Amino acid sequence: MNTPPERRWPARLRSLAINLLLLLALIAALDWYRAPDARAVAATRLATTQDAPVDFQAQRQPTVLYVWAEWCGYCRHTSPAIERLHRSGHRVVSVAMQSGNDAQVHATLRRHGLTFPVVNDPDGAISQALGVGVTPTIAIVSDGRMRLATSGWTSEYGLRLRLWLAR
Known part of the structure; x- marks a missing residue:
């Protein structure tokens, strides 16, 4: 079953936001450690x-x-x-x-x-x-x-x- 394009964008944006937050958390952890x-x-x-x-x-x-x-x-x-x-x-x-x-x-x-x-x-x-x-x-x-x-x-x-x- 194909998801309509208008429903794919919110999922992609949510995934991008989560990945960005994880990257920022990793950078902050490295800065704290070093x-x-x-x-x-x-x-x-x-x-x-x-x-x-x-x-x-x-x-x-x-x-x-x-x-x-x-x-x-x-x-x-x-x-x-x-x-x-x-x-x-x-x-x-x-x-x-x-x-x-x-x-x-x-x-x-x-x-x-x-x-x-x-x-x-x-x-x-x-x-x-x-x-x-x-x-x-x-x-x-x-x-x-x-x-x-x-x-x-x-x-x-x-x-x-x-x-x-x-x-």
Whole structure:
């Protein structure tokens, strides 16, 4: 027995909605599982390669903590979005995980036209202390607390939404 076309669409839309919700639930579960250690992020005090102190406890404005690596394929697509956030006035602090010495990290930044502040993590000790094992990892930190975290590729719009939610 054939179902008339006008009755197939609601079933297809329902199936699509269910699949979309399952996909979103899976993404949220992965983000939760791979999120940095919130207590470690809040307690961390770092210094950029330009000797600027980074103290998440003192930040009232939401700060994007971006852990990336020179060898990370997804980071090549995420870094430009992070750069646009930085240039539009959002506070960004990045951690270059296992990407060489300071000169090599700065050469990578110059090559890709990136100007956001960077903390060099040549041996991965900082990333490990933060509980980060995947690049890119992005956390939104505000008022000394990690508000949101995601890993893998994300869009500039997704980042802006997360910053808005963190306020």
